[in-house]
Amino acid sequence: MLKIYGQWASRAFRVAWLCKESNIPYEHVPVTIYAEDASAKAPWYLALNPNGRLPTIDDDGFVMWESAAINLYLAEKYRSPLFPTTMEGKGRMLQWVLFIANDIEIPMILVFQHRFRFPPEKRVPKLADEAEGPMLAKLQVIEDQLSKTPFLQGDHWGMADFVAASVLYSLHAMQYDKLAQFPRLKQWLEASVNRPAAKEAIALRAS
Numbered sequence: 500m501l502k503i504y505g506q507w508a509s510r511a512f513r514v515a516w517l518c519k520e521s522n523i524p525y526e527h528v529p530v531t532i533y534a535e536d537a538s539a540k541a542p543w544y545l546a547l548n549p550n551g552r553l554p555t556i557d558d559d560g561f562v563m564w565e566s567a568a569i570n571l572y573l574a575e576k577y578r579s580p581l582f583p584t585t586m587e588g589k590g591r592m593l594q595w596v597l598f599i600a601n602d603i604e605i606p607m608i609l610v611f612q613h614r615f616r617f618p619p620e621k622r623v624p625k626l627a628d629e630a631e632g633p634m635l636a637k638l639q640v641i642e643d644q645l646s647k648t649p650f651l652q653g654d655h656w657g658m659a660d661f662v663a664a665s666v667l668y669s670l671h672a673m674q675y676d677k678l679a680q681f682p683r684l685k686q687w688l689e690a691s692v693n694r695p696a697a698k699e700a701i702a703l704r705a706s
């Protein structure tokens with residue numbers, strides 16, 4: 500059976516969300532981060548993921564890491580209803596996946612960590628402030644798209660929407676006030692994180 504290594508309050512929850520959207524059974528192997536004795540830095544885990552980060556999967560002996568790549572692999576292999584069935588659909592999915600990973604996730608994580616996730620004594624406000632402008636400019640690109648099509652995948656909530664929403668979940672979690680500048684994006688994100696599979700995966704984060 501598929502094994503997901505990680506702690507749920509991390510990008511590992513994105514893999515659980517995909518599994519729940521796609522009816523893929525899995526077992527969870529807890530791995531810790533950000534502690535003196537974090538198991539993500541232990542030799543047994545580094546043998547699976549030399550990058551020492553979460554998540555990693557073992558799919559019947561096939562080991563891989565990087566959350567977006569894992570989710571694309573699982574969705575295609577297990578024939579998720581989210582995965583596109585045409586070349587154009589796959590192209591559109593990859594466009595949004597790479598845009599989110601390259602242009603949004605890095606500044607967004609800085610805003611998330613230094614305004615919300617880290618304990619106050621570890622926050623560096625300047626890092627969040629500097630990242631915010633570039634992040635907002637890229638969120639506008641999503642807002643503009645959602646004024647043309649109801650979903651990033653086009654006419655249905657598909658893999659592009661899943662990957663984008665699973666990353667942008669952090670803005671929902673921190674109740675980011677500037678989301679109000681992007682009404683379509685805000686509405687789309689709220690609908691995405693309220694899907695039954697999303698709610699189950701988000702609930703894991705508190706477990």
Ligand SMILES: N[C@@H](CCC(=O)N[C@@H](CS)C(=O)NCC(=O)O)C(=O)O
Pocket residue numbers: 508509510511532533539551552553554564565566567
């Ligand atoms: N691009 C990677 C990023 C993985 C990542 O940074 N994971 C965080 C948890 S959400 C982590 O393991 N942090 C611990 C560390 O950096 O030591 C992915 O999407 O899988």
